[in-house]
Amino acid sequence: MNNETDRVYRACLIIIGNEILSGRTQDANLAFLGEQLNEIGICLDEVRVIPDVPKRIISTVNEVRRNFDYVFTTGGIGPTHDDITSQCVAEAFAVDLILHPDAYKAMVDFYGTEKLNDARLRMAHVPDGATLIENDISIAPGYRIENVFVMAGVPKIMQSMFFKLAPTLTGGKPVLSQTLSSGAKEGDIAQGLGEIQYAFKGVDIGSYPFMGRGGTGVRIVMRSSDEVSLGKCVLRVSELLNQYVK
Amino acid sequence: MNNETDRVYRACLIIIGNEILSGRTQDANLAFLGEQLNEIGICLDEVRVIPDVPKRIISTVNEVRRNFDYVFTTGGIGPTHDDITSQCVAEAFAVDLILHPDAYKAMVDFYGTEKLNDARLRMAHVPDGATLIENDISIAPGYRIENVFVMAGVPKIMQSMFFKLAPTLTGGKPVLSQTLSSGAKEGDIAQGLGEIQYAFKGVDIGSYPFMGRGGTGVRIVMRSSDEVSLGKCVLRVSELLNQYVK
Numbered sequence: 001m002n003n004e005t006d007r008v009y010r011a012c013l014i015i016i017g018n019e020i021l022s023g024r025t026q027d028a029n030l031a032f033l034g035e036q037l038n039e040i041g042i043c044l045d046e047v048r049v050i051p052d053v054p055k056r057i058i059s060t061v062n063e064v065r066r067n068f069d070y071v072f073t074t075g076g077i078g079p080t081h082d083d084i085t086s087q088c089v090a091e092a093f094a095v096d097l098i099l100h101p102d103a104y105k106a107m108v109d110f111y112g113t114e115k116l117n118d119a120r121l122r123m124a125h126v127p128d129g130a131t132l133i134e135n136d137i138s139i140a141p142g143y144r145i146e147n148v149f150v151m152a153g154v155p156k157i158m159q160s161m162f163f164k165l166a167p168t169l170t171g172g173k174p175v176l177s178q179t180l181s182s183g184a185k186e187g188d189i190a191q192g193l194g195e196i197q198y199a200f201k202g203v204d205i206g207s208y209p210f211m212g213r214g215g216t217g218v219r220i221v222m223r224s225s226d227e228v229s230l231g232k233c234v235l236r237v238s239e240l241l242n243q244y245v246k
Numbered sequence: 247m248n249n250e251t252d253r254v255y256r257a258c259l260i261i262i263g264n265e266i267l268s269g270r271t272q273d274a275n276l277a278f279l280g281e282q283l284n285e286i287g288i289c290l291d292e293v294r295v296i297p298d299v300p301k302r303i304i305s306t307v308n309e310v311r312r313n314f315d316y317v318f319t320t321g322g323i324g325p326t327h328d329d330i331t332s333q334c335v336a337e338a339f340a341v342d343l344i345l346h347p348d349a350y351k352a353m354v355d356f357y358g359t360e361k362l363n364d365a366r367l368r369m370a371h372v373p374d375g376a377t378l379i380e381n382d383i384s385i386a387p388g389y390r391i392e393n394v395f396v397m398a399g400v401p402k403i404m405q406s407m408f409f410k411l412a413p414t415l416t417g418g419k420p421v422l423s424q425t426l427s428s429g430a431k432e433g434d435i436a437q438g439l440g441e442i443q444y445a446f447k448g449v450d451i452g453s454y455p456f457m458g459r460g461g462t463g464v465r466i467v468m469r470s471s472d473e474v475s476l477g478k479c480v481l482r483v484s485e486l487l488n489q490y491v492k
Contacts, residue, residue, distance in 0.1 A: 019454055019467060021290045022423070023280030030295070034269025044267045046302075049276070049293035052452070056292075079433045080453035081440035111433075119436030137457070156457050177268070187325045187357075190365030194327035206298070207326035208265055211383070211402050221265060 007172050010045040011037055012068040014060055016075040016085055017153060018051050028155045029074045036162060041171030042070060052076060057088035065092075065148050070169065075153030077142065079119040089150055090127035098128045103141050110139040135160035144168075173225035178234050183217040184244035192240045193220070200233045202226050253418050256291040257283055258314040260306055262321040262331055263399060264297050274401045275320045282408060287417030288316060298322060303334035311338075311394050316415065321399030323388065325365040335396055336373035344374045349387050356385040381406035390414075419471035424480050429463040430490035438486045439466070446479045448472050 013033055019025040027049070034044040045068065050056045057076075065071045076085030090097040103124035107116055123140035126132070133142035133149065135157050142151040142161045151161045182189075186209050197205045203224040210217060220237050224230040259279055265271040273295070280290040291314065296302045303322075311317045322331030336343040349370035353362055369386035372378070379388035379395065381403050388397040388407045397407045428435075432455050443451045449470040456463055466483050470476040 015293075018450065018452055018469075020276070021280050021293065022284060022467075022469070023277040023282075023290070024423070024425070024467065025454065026277050030266070031269040031272050034267050036269075038268060044269070045297060047261075047267065047293075047295035051291060078453070078455060079436040081436070081443050082452050115433075117433065117437065119440075120433040122436075123433075154455055154457055177270070179270070187361075187363065187366040187369075190325040190327070190368075191363065194365075197327050204264065206264055206328050207324065208271065209324060209400055211400055221268075221270065223264075223268070 009042040009069045009170065009172050011042050011070040011072060012046045012048070012064040013044060014057075014064065014071065014073040015047065015049040015153075016052060016057060016073055017049075018082075020049050020075075021051055029153070029158050032155065032159060033072060033162065036166065037171075038175055038177075040166060040169060041174045042169060043175070052082050052084060054084060054088050054091070057085065058092045061089055061092040061148060065146065069147060071148045073148065073150050074158055077123065077140065077150060077152055079122055079140075083122070085150060086122075086125055086127065089145065089148065093127055093129070093145055093148075095128040095145075097125045099124055100126045100130070100132060100141075100143075102132055106139055106141070133161045133165050135164060175223050175225050176227055176230055177221060177223045178230060179222075180220045180234065180237055180241060181217060182220070182241040182245060183215065184241050186218050188244045189218070189240055192243075193237070196233065196236045196240065199236070200224075200229055202229050203233045205233070205237070255288045255315045255415075255417050257288050257316040257318060258292045258294070258310040259290060260303075260310065260317065260319045261293065261295040261399075262298060262303060262319055263295070264328075266295050266321075267297055275399070275404050278401065278405060279318060279408065282412065283417075284421055284423075286412060286415060287420045288415060289421070298328050298330060300330060300334050300337070303331065304338045307335060307338040307394060311392065315393060317394045319394065319396050320404055323369065323386065323396060323398055325368055325386075329368070331396060332368075332371055332373065335391065335394065339373055339375070339391055341374040341391075343371045345370055346372045346376070346378060346387075346389075348378055352385055352387070379407045379411050381410060421469050421471050422473055422476055423467060423469045424476060425468075426466045426480065426483055426487060427463060428466070428487040428491060429461065430487050432464050434490045435464070435486055438489075439483070442479065442482045442486065445482070446470075446475055448475050449479045451479070451483070 020027050076083045126143045130143035130145040137157045151158045206221040208219045266273050322329045372389045376389035376391040383403045397404045452467040454465045
């Protein structure tokens, strides 16, 4: 991975799948990708969850690939009728969907010619010009075409693909993060916190109230790529919270 | 709630919050809203997760409120400096942010004039023309302006707000759902499943492979607002799966 210093690299994740929108399946790829990208200096800056509808996939891919440095998609690259991501990505790039020789060979080696039916062969098709992304869990690959990375929806497979492709990404300075939790009330600390944010413009201060079994309170998350400023900010916020603890 | 029959009502959820994008906080509102909306005949058709950046919030609200029947937002309506949703929604609608008399009265009653500082007063401000959405957990309200429903990010508060506003929504026929799980391989059942999908055009058949402690397999989810077709489809899929169980 190459690190350039001052540029911020922004990524968009497209989660393709009716099962996420219906609430039946809880997505696990967003949180994984948000954390992993941050570690290599790339900011996950938007996520879209869209249904398995060709025109929606095509228009979303085309809109976001122009506005973000990197686009990741999850879901819809399996063998069944509802796996339509690859056709849509090919259409978005106005290229043909082709049988990739390396993916074909890997599948022949794995399944043998008898079990390699038409459905499984679909998984060896990629948009013309795409580079394969392998994974250690399944034989079907993901792929990269320009700045778009097409990955599986199953979290274990998606994660394996991500670890393969991550070294090829260029990122900026990783953002460091510090979190302080407190039983203080947001309404009490809000003014002081706003003053600290004003004083530390290079630190992004977020305030997140929580309610759980351990009671109610607030988590203050401070993020910056400047470790010195971040340390000073943590000190100020810490002083503030101490004034309001019950 | 009024039910019209043939129209499909589509909703978009905007999740506002850096903490979700960073992967630190796992969103819980998407799955809740997807399930609840489905029960009242509204299809959650897109979700966008965006950062706490005014121009992004304003442009996203304005884009999606024209394209969906209902827009829900979560997050950013608390008392701290990073709670900027209400200013942005007001700007999106080109109206002023005003102190809502009912919200103000509720907050005076709750906090008394001494504890009701400027930070807390921010939570009584809504875009001009908005109708309050109360909740049973906190005193700060959400609100509705035209087809946009602005709710808290804390799941318990968001859920309470949703249950208050749900009776005011118009939906279509609720979509019924049936799920069959199997140890069959997706690549084996894909062709047969595609044929069943072709025969049952009114049923949306999704195939979702899983990998977990209980082994690998596939979940077939069938959705339709037509109970009779759905039942017949379940029977066909069930026959198919039985052929391929190990």
